[in-house]
Amino acid sequence: AGSGKFFVGGNWKCNGTKDSISKLVSDLNSATLESDVDVVVAPPFVYIDQVNNSLSGRIEIAAQNSWTGKGGAFTGEISVEQLKDIGCKWVILGHSERRHVIGEDDQFIGKKAAYALSEGLGVIACIGELLEEREAGKTFDVCFKQMKAYAGKFRHTVSPSPPVDAVPSWDKIVIAYEPVWAIGTGKVATPEQAQEVHVALRDWLSKNVSAEVASKTRIIYGGSVNGGNCAELAKQEDIDGFLVGGASLKGPEFATIINSVT
Ligand code: PEP
Numbered sequence: 001a002g003s004g005k006f007f008v009g010g011n012w013k014c015n016g017t018k019d020s021i022s023k024l025v026s027d028l029n030s031a032t033l034e035s036d037v038d039v040v041v042a043p044p045f046v047y048i049d050q051v052n053n054s055l056s057g058r059i060e061i062a063a064q065n066s067w068t069g070k071g072g073a074f075t076g077e078i079s080v081e082q083l084k085d086i087g088c089k090w091v092i093l094g095h096s097e098r099r100h101v102i103g104e105d106d107q108f109i110g111k112k113a114a115y116a117l118s119e120g121l122g123v124i125a126c127i128g129e130l131l132e133e134r135e136a137g138k139t140f141d142v143c144f145k146q147m148k149a150y151a152g153k154f155r156h157t158v159s160p161s162p163p164v165d166a167v168p169s170w171d172k173i174v175i176a177y178e179p180v181w182a183i184g185t186g187k188v189a190t191p192e193q194a195q196e197v198h199v200a201l202r203d204w205l206s207k208n209v210s211a212e213v214a215s216k217t218r219i220i221y222g223g224s225v226n227g228g229n230c231a232e233l234a235k236q237e238d239i240d241g242f243l244v245g246g247a248s249l250k251g252p253e254f255a256t257i258i259n260s261v262t
Contacts, residue, residue: 001234004218006034006261007174007241009062009124010041010248011092011222021047025054027251033058034259037241040090040124041248045078052087062090062124065098068111080119090122092243094146096180100130106149113150113173122172124243125150126222127201131181140200143177147204170209175201175219176243182223184245191236194221198238227253230260 016024021043033039042062043051052061063083071079083091093116094109113123127146129139150173177197182189198219206214221233222243233239241261248254 001236001261002218002238002240004216004240006037006234007218007220008037008039008254008258009090009092009174009176009220009241009243010039010254011064011095011243011245012041012043012249013064013097013245014044015249016044016047018047018050021050022054024249024251025051028059028254029054029056031251031255032259033255034261037258037261039258042090042092048083048088049086060089061087062092062122063088064092064095066091066093066112066116066121068108069115080116080121084119084121088121090124091116092124092126092176094126094150096126096128096178096183100180106146110149110152117172120172122174124174124176124220126176126178126243128178128180128183128223134179134181139179139197143197143201144204147175147201148208151208170213170217173217174241175217176222177201177219178222178243184224186224188224188226188229188233189221191232191239194233195236195238198236202238225257227256230257234260 039059040062041059042064048061066083067074067077067079071081093113098104113125116123127143129142133139133142179189181187201219202214205217218240219238220241220243221239225242225244226247242257244257247257
């Protein structure tokens with residue numbers, strides 16, 4: 001872990017029922033959590049209100065997606081304003097399932113991020129390469145291109161087009177490096193593989209945004225993190241936390257991951 005506050009997000013994806021979520025919330029409420037860690041959970045939209053009304057204020061709530069602008073005639077979409085209205089502080093954007101299963105592209109994701117940030121929502125900005133991209137030696141190229149889509153859009157959130165490092169909202173961005181081949185597969189990146197990309201991302205931020213943003217921005221790792229592998233990953237200097245899918249559905253295991261920073 002680096003110098004920034006450790007950040008652990010739980011992405012519940014499209015899982016759960018009223019009953020199973022009530023059990024998960026009660027397990028989280030009774031868990032002992034390290035105080036020096038930011039903890040966020042992302043329930044499915046339809047359960048956000050239930051979670052917000054029952055979860056201890058120690059944990060903040062994220063949405064798993066948001067619309068690119070103000071609400072209106074956009075059937076099936078959920079606006080940033082609505083998310084804030086029901087108590088969300090964060091939104092996960094650019095998740096690999098949205099990119100590769102649903103087909104969202106960099107430009108669309110960048111637009112969503114820019115809008116969410118402009119409205120004061122924190123953004124967990126996901127990036128990551130496919131297995132074939134890693135095998136072709138393109139991991140850094142792919143990740144930098146995805147970073148650029150976020151950074152370019154952030155630049156346009158203030159006018160008239162100041163340099164990227166003038167954007168105030170970098171404070172509300174957490175970068176989640178999630179190699180696609182590691183998500184939901186049980187194939188976790190080794191601590192060295194993750195650390196190597198996190199260092200490259202920090203270097204990219206330093207060259208393309210500013211040294212200050214590079215040192216302050218939290219870069220978290222996601223992809224088959226569990227109670228057994230989190231401690232080794234958390235020891236890496238540039239891993240500032242985790243985004244957790246499957247293991248975040250089990251309260252005690254999620255607590256172990258949150259507490260892995262010690
Ligand atoms: C995720 O969906 O962000 C994720 C990392 O999933 P899992 O932990 O299940 O691999």
